[in-house]
Amino acid sequence: MNAVVIGCGRVGSAVARGLAADGWDVSVVDETEDALSRLGPAWRGGFVVGHGMDVAVLERAGIPDAEAAVVATDGDNTNIVIGQVLQQRYGVATVVVRILDPARAKLYADRGMSIVCPTQTAISGLLETVRAARPANAA
Amino acid sequence: MYAVVAGGGKVGSNVTRSLLQLGHEVTMIEQRPDRFARLEEEFGPVVIRGDATEIATLERAGIARPPELVLAVTGDDEDNLVISQIAKETYGVRKAIARVNDPRNQQHFDLLGITQTICATTSILGLVEHEVPEHGLVRLLELQKEGLAVVEVQVEGGSPAAGKKAGGLRLPPGSRLISVWRQGRTELVESSTVVRPGDQVLAVVPSESTAELRRALLGAPR
Numbered sequence: 001m002n003a004v005v006i007g008c009g010r011v012g013s014a015v016a017r018g019l020a021a022d023g024w025d026v027s028v029v030d031e032t033e034d035a036l037s038r039l040g041p042a043w044r045g046g047f048v049v050g051h052g053m054d055v056a057v058l059e060r061a062g063i064p065d066a067e068a069a070v071v072a073t074d075g076d077n078t079n080i081v082i083g084q085v086l087q088q089r090y091g092v093a094t095v096v097v098r099i100l101d102p103a104r105a106k107l108y109a110d111r112g113m114s115i116v117c118p119t120q121t122a123i124s125g126l127l128e129t130v131r132a133a134r135p136a137n138a139a
Numbered sequence: 140m141y142a143v144v145a146g147g148g149k150v151g152s153n154v155t156r157s158l159l160q161l162g163h164e165v166t167m168i169e170q171r172p173d174r175f176a177r178l179e180e181e182f183g184p185v186v187i188r189g190d191a192t193e194i195a196t197l198e199r200a201g202i203a204r205p206p207e208l209v210l211a212v213t214g215d216d217e218d219n220l221v222i223s224q225i226a227k228e229t230y231g232v233r234k235a236i237a238r239v240n241d242p243r244n245q246q247h248f249d250l251l252g253i254t255q256t257i258c259a260t261t262s263i264l265g266l267v268e269h270e271v272p273e274h275g276l277v278r279l280l281e282l283q284k285e286g287l288a289v290v291e292v293q294v295e296g297g298s299p300a301a302g303k304k305a306g307g308l309r310l311p312p313g314s315r316l317i318s319v320w321r322q323g324r325t326e327l328v329e330s331s332t333v334v335r336p337g338d339q340v341l342a343v344v345p346s347e348s349t350a351e352l353r354r355a356l357l358g359a360p361r
Contacts, residue, residue, distance in 0.1 A: 053217065053244060077192050077217040081247055089250055103194040104221070107229060 002066045004029065004092075006052040006082055007073035011098060011118075013038035015070050020045050024068070027061040052082045058090070068094040076101050080108055087113075141206040144168070145191035145222045146213035147178045150238060154210060155182065166200040192221050197230075205230045212238040216247075223253045254283040276353040281346065288346045289317075292356050296336040300356040306330025311351040314344035 001024050005016040008030035016039060020026045027046030028039065036047050050057030052073060063069065069092045071079045076099050083097035096114045099105040105117035140163045144151045147169030155167045159182075167182060168191040169175045178186040189196030191213065202209070202225075209226040211219035219237040226232040239245050239258035248256050265278060280289040294301055300308055305316050305328045316328040320339040326332065334340065334356075344352045 053247065055246070075217060077215070077221040081217045081220050081251070084251055085247055101193060104192070104225075107194065107225065111228070 001025065001068070002027070002062055003068040003070070004058075004061045004063055004066045005070045005072070006030075006058075006061075007071065007079075007098075008035035008038055008047075009072065009074060010038075012070065012072040015072065016045065017043075019068075019070075027066075029057060029061045052078065053085075055085075055089075058082075058086075063090050063092065066090075066092050068092065068096075070096055070098075072098040076104055080104065080113075083108075083113055140164070140208060141201065141204060142166075142208040142210065143197070143200045143202060143206045143226075144210045144212065145219070146211070146238075147174055147186060148212070148214060150212040151210070152178060152182075154212065155185065159185065168196060168200055192218050192225075194225070197222075197225065202226060202230045202232070205232045207233065209235040210238075211235060214240055216240050216244040220244075220248060220251060220253055223248075224251065227252075249283065256283075275357050276349060278349065279341075286346050287313075287343055288349055289341070289343050290349055290352065292340045292342060292353065294334055294336055294338040294340060294356060298334075298336065298357045300334045301336045303334055304330065305332045305334060308334070308355060310342075310355050311344060311348035314342060314348060314352055317341045317343060 003019050003024040004027045005012050006029045008028050016026050016028045025045065027048065029048045029050060029052055031051055033049050046061060048057055048061045052058065063086060069086050071083045073079055079097045079099060083095050086092045086095045096116060098116050099108065100119050102117055102120040105115045105120060109115040142158055142163055142165050144155050144165060144167040147167050151167055155165050158165045165185055167178065167186045168189055169178055169186055170190050175186065175188045187199055189199065191197065209223065209232045211222040213219055216239060223235040223237045226235045235253065236255045236257065237248060237253050239248060239256045242258050242260045245256065245258060275293055277291045278288050279291055318325050318327050318341045319332065319334065321335060321337060340356065342352060
């Protein structure tokens with residue numbers, strides 16, 4: 001099973017290593033060569049330097065044969081566009097996209113994209129923790 | 140007409156100025172503080188500061204009215220694509236025109252249904268081709284939604300179409316000669332119009348059939 005991870009920051013690199021540990025053949029795309037170091041010295045998967053909007057880069061990373069793709073560059077709009085290209089042009093079965101802005105995350109989730117929004121997760125988690133700590137009689 | 144212009148660079152600010160002069164209502168969105176300050180001096184409340192890809196900023200600009208026209212003309216293609224998508228699909232804006240900065244991204248706009256795009260590089264390349272007569276056929280305009288191209292063809296002495304009536308030419312299906320430009324004058328093409336060497340022929344043709352039209356008028360490529 002082939003997976004491609006686009007964006008090799010803290011999130012992308014950890015997801016790539018996790019998928020590789022699960023037995024996926026993983027290829028990673030990042031704009032900078034330095035990002036390769038985040039994958040660790042034992043990295044045996046693919047690594048392509050380039051921009052995820054560039055179809056030649058996507059194809060070199062094996063997108064046409066990928067069953068899954070994770071899009072986690074540092075740009076919300078870049079992720080939104082690449083995610084749609086992977087679904088609609090290449091028909092990748094599982095595409096999951098990281099979007100930091102909760103409003104855009106909801107809008108594109110409503111349109112059927114698979115979205116992870118770390119900001120919304122933080123908001124919900126923080127609120128729940130404080131709400132749970134409030135004494136029941138303090139209303 | 141109400142228009143929202145996303146991006147206050149050279150393109151956005153000049154378009155905004157022109158639309159205002161034509162009497163239209165405009166809101167322009169600019170994110171960079173330095174650029175915003177300069178624009179505010181000239182445009183006052185017409186310009187607002189913010190990220191035009193954020194829903195809250197678009198709503199402050201009145202996207203929910205909705206405007207008759209949204210122009211996504213920032214320097215970032217992904218931003219322009221997302222602004223156009225949100226405007227059309229979430230707020231029902233009828234007409235969204237997007238700037239394509241890198242022509243290699245044109246295919247993504249086409250794929251994702253943003254059919255009205257402007258790319259300076261592609262336009263300049265078109266002008267360059269216009270200046271190179273060997274090409275024979277110049278694409279003047281692409282009508283993406285209709286799948287048609289408006290093209291200009293320069294007829295030479297040896298061209299198979301030279302000396303023939305327009306009505307007798309075997310042109311690709313769905314194409315039509317519109318006019319000929321000869322001796323400084325434009326004539327509309329009738330079926331009886333004779334195509335002559337030196338004519339510049341304006342034609343409308345399905346985008347995928349331009350090579351066929353070129354062969355019909357000019358013969359095989361040299």
